[in-house]
Amino acid sequence: MGIRRIRLLLVVITLLVLQTSVFTHLRVFDAVPDLLLVATIAMAYESGPMPGALFGFAAGLANDLFLTTPLGVSALAFALTGYAVGLFQTGLIRESRSIYPLLGGVGSVAGNILFILIGGIAGHDELFAAHHIQVIIVAALYDAVLANAIFPFMRWATRTDVGRAWPPG
Amino acid sequence: MVVYRREPQRVLLTVIIVAGVALIVMSGRFSGTLRSGAHDAMAPVRSTVDRAFQPLRNVAGDITDYRPLQAENQRLRRTAADLRGQLRRNRGVGAEVGELQKLIDLPNVEDATGIAARVTGGAPGNFDRTVAINKGSAKGMRVGYPVVTGEGLVGTVTSVSTNQATVTLVDSPNLGVGVRLETSNAVAITEPRTGDRSIPLAFISDPFAQVQKGELVFTAAVNNAAFPPAIPVATVTSYSKGPQDLAPTITVAPLVNLDNLDFVKVLRWPDPTAASG
Numbered sequence: 001m002g003i004r005r006i007r008l009l010l011v012v013i014t015l016l017v018l019q020t021s022v023f024t025h026l027r028v029f030d031a032v033p034d035l036l037l038v039a040t041i042a043m044a045y046e047s048g049p050m051p052g053a054l055f056g057f058a059a060g061l062a063n064d065l066f067l068t069t070p071l072g073v074s075a076l077a078f079a080l081t082g083y084a085v086g087l088f089q090t091g092l093i094r095e096s097r098s099i100y101p102l103l104g105g106v107g108s109v110a111g112n113i114l115f116i117l118i119g120g121i122a123g124h125d126e127l128f129a130a131h132h133i134q135v136i137i138v139a140a141l142y143d144a145v146l147a148n149a150i151f152p153f154m155r156w157a158t159r160t161d162v163g164r165a166w167p168p169g
Numbered sequence: 170m171v172v173y174r175r176e177p178q179r180v181l182l183t184v185i186i187v188a189g190v191a192l193i194v195m196s197g198r199f200s201g202t203l204r205s206g207a208h209d210a211m212a213p214v215r216s217t218v219d220r221a222f223q224p225l226r227n228v229a230g231d232i233t234d235y236r237p238l239q240a241e242n243q244r245l246r247r248t249a250a251d252l253r254g255q256l257r258r259n260r261g262v263g264a265e266v267g268e269l270q271k272l273i274d275l276p277n278v279e280d281a282t283g284i285a286a287r288v289t290g291g292a293p294g295n296f297d298r299t300v301a302i303n304k305g306s307a308k309g310m311r312v313g314y315p316v317v318t319g320e321g322l323v324g325t326v327t328s329v330s331t332n333q334a335t336v337t338l339v340d341s342p343n344l345g346v347g348v349r350l351e352t353s354n355a356v357a358i359t360e361p362r363t364g365d366r367s368i369p370l371a372f373i374s375d376p377f378a379q380v381q382k383g384e385l386v387f388t389a390a391v392n393n394a395a396f397p398p399a400i401p402v403a404t405v406t407s408y409s410k411g412p413q414d415l416a417p418t419i420t421v422a423p424l425v426n427l428d429n430l431d432f433v434k435v436l437r438w439p440d441p442t443a444a445s446g
Contacts, residue, residue: 068292
């Protein structure tokens, strides 16, 4: 296992621990941040659509283990978000750090909408609720703020991969 | 060249989507074991973080933060809550109902033994209405056990690992509770809505029942019920019935403050020893 993969694994474990312990106590207007979703967006921003999708799938699956919705809902939602952000980021000017909260917030909205759609189709009708508009907006603001910390963290985790094309080989 | 690079991407994306859909479809078969393992792995961390956050919660809740007084205060609050719950149960199990229950030999809440547990945190996701508690199957916890405080019903245990359990709260849209209205004894089912702390009642057995604002709602006494009868659940907050309406619109508010839970009691219900007896 390469150093990069070990770093990414550490990132997932660290963010998962924070998500399931610290941030369950820091709920604001019924919303908590989606740390692993923001990490997925950061991964897609740094490495492109396919690494974003693969990381999103793994991170989402880890997230699913602590939710009551079926396994795979977060995995699929995060993977699609990572892929979409990865496609979108190719047209971005990559110098400014101000893009982090913007991407974090917009990606969070997209990821949560996908989560609701996939979860709803999987039989959790209660996800289609007007109240969740408020939750998505607050969570997006939360994610936008935390993106300032998570993006540099992900840049550190992915840095050995600089200049490497996807797919490998 | 572009085609060469994009083709594997499409294949991989398709594989990811198919894998995700397959996981969702087969989730019911193996999610319990996987989730139980993950919760067990995370239990020590959650417990430590909960302890770390306790002083912060104490400061927020009580600015004096004088520990002996605080402990005494907590004990008295629990006693008061227990007594309020007892009073409500007494209201719920009125003379007639109590006699009927004896006649048909229905078990009640006093028959159920409990497991005291501490709430270690809320849901880690944005769309769940659950809390985690610090007792699991090692202490005899099982899926389906009702969870109460001295004030009334909190919810039900929906997943269990060795040292932790997840409780779905009574105002979660995933949980419907069979209830009985205090005055009329009409039976209904709670039908919580997402994000709404007040709960509408559905399928009321007597559409012409006289309902008063402020009256209590208890778990209903029926055979093989998920909850023991006569646990206070909520108070009626609104009642309306127009001349054209077939059934009244009743909403209730949970008695327990579900956003500020500390200690709970998990009832062994149905009593695992009852089957052998």
